[in-house]
Amino acid sequence: MPAILFGSISTVADTSELQRDAFNRAFADHGLDWHWDRDTYVAMLNSNGGADRVAEYARSRGVDVDADAIHRTKSETFRRLLRASPPKPRLGVPESVSAARRDGTAVALVTTTSPENVAALVEALTPQLGDQPFDLLVDRGQVSEPKPDGAAYRFALDKLGVRAEDAVAIEDNVGGVQAAREAGVAVVAFPNENTSGHDFGPAAERVDRIEYGPLRAHLGENS
Template sequence: MPALLLGSISTIADTSELQRAAFNDAFAAHGLDWRWEQDEYRALLASNGGADRVASYARDRGETVDAAAVHATKSELFQQALGRGGLTARPGVLDAVRATKEAGDPVALVTTTSPENVVALVAGVDGLELADFDLVVDSSVVAESKPDPAPYRHALRTLGVDAADAVAVEDNVGGVASATAAGVRVLAFPNTNTAGHDFGDAPVVEHLDPAALQA
């Protein structure tokens, strides 16, 4: 088995609609008359970085907001939602993690979200523990955000794994670009709000079959 590099928390459990709800609640908390409906949010997810997305949206509307503060509120609300638990791992994810570990190969989470989001997500998913990951790369580890390849290069270097001996699983276009730029083969595993995005040459899967990791 190749090393398994899961590229975001929504490759583990589909949290995309929880994220959208948290953004909308954060906008209300900051007195903004914004509301991201699903179609608009899907389009916004073509770029990475929540705070950057808020700042860009404000610029497009000719408004000035404290994007970092809005995003911090969103993150707090999102973590509260994760903390309520009841999250289900996406199809095949737990099997893929187990198969990789049983083969003696590493499993990593390579994301640029906050460590708090990672902890809350894993705690909320039945059948998964932080100990299942040999490495977690988050925003406290690598400063550069995807689509920069830095998160994947850091993971490969830390794990001592060649790019040719790893496979990444990503749910968004920026993540696919990040893994590809690092020379890692990547499977696109879109979530509710990135389904239909253009993932280029990356194969798109709806179920994370361990056999597909070896293809």
Template sequence: MSAILFGSISTISDTSELQRQAFNQAFKAHGLNWCWHRAEYLTMLENSGGQNRIADYADSMGQTVDAEAIHRSKSEFFQNSLTESQVKPRFGVVETIQRAKSKGLKIAFVTTTAQGNISLLMAALQPSIQVADFDLILNADSVDRPKPDKAAYTFALASLGEQPDDCIAIEDNLSGLESAIAAGLDCIAFPNENTADHDFKRANHLVDQLNFEELQKFLAT
């Protein structure tokens, strides 16, 4: 193993509920009487793309909305919550990053979220996790095709100068998992609070916390 590729934001810090709350705040701000309750939101997370979720939901309600503007507002509310909330790393993430770096492994953050989200998350997680811990960080502008397309991982591997067989991806959602598989990577499923019940049968392994020794053993089999 020569590199560990973390997928979405919630593989590092579980922000899924903050995301859902930000959607509902954005709906209210745009005069919509929508409210995505948790049970409903869980099914939506089987597909990626917040703006697409808004547009699809509007269609299901027979309404016409500016999905891009609503999603932009959602991002603002989410970023505010990152500043105001006490977000923290998920179990085992800090230790895994530290052990990997001590062994000379590369660490990448292969997310396609907005750069503003990444910057505020990194600021909120300091000093436990810092930008300098990563050899590569992608954002929404890095590739034209979002997950589940393989573009993000293909770009990351090329940028790192690595081959899929020498790396492992860590993902918390099904679109991310499919993206990693399409790029030829083995993938560890590390579900977040709102994706824990999703079907990760295509993952190579399923965990509820990270452990560097277990990752090494898995790759050695």
């Protein structure tokens, strides 16, 4: 059985700017006068892990903060914003998910974000994608190492009973591409609005919309 593996929340709905807004609101809630403008945030997206970004930014400013607490506030804020203004699926995602399911292809969301954020996204997109659009949801609570480690992809392949060569990943960030390739999975780069300038060199292809037929053509490109 083949599988299509969406690698992050923003491969399904572009929430990158919503995430940045949530960070800035969290900083204010914690009494910090920080503001990440778009250029600053874009530069940070070459690495994975929101709490790590907060900690690194604090070190660069010589400030001691509880990065985990700030990131928890950010995630709570993100979910609230998501509920208040549900995003639209990205181009081609609803059609491709439907076509895959009709064709007997497994569809999974393979992230290392929190289970609460994953659940909030799936709920927000229910009107467009249906009640159970994914055969498997992977979050950070299910794997020992976050991306760019390949653990999340190896976990997904094992749970789905799918060989790496029978899967294709869709990723919007460099760390995600690295994780999929480490697990032996071919990758289609699908940049979000804030990662469009990044170098997705190891990806087999870069696209601006998702189409089921071309995705299937990448199966077997795991070398």
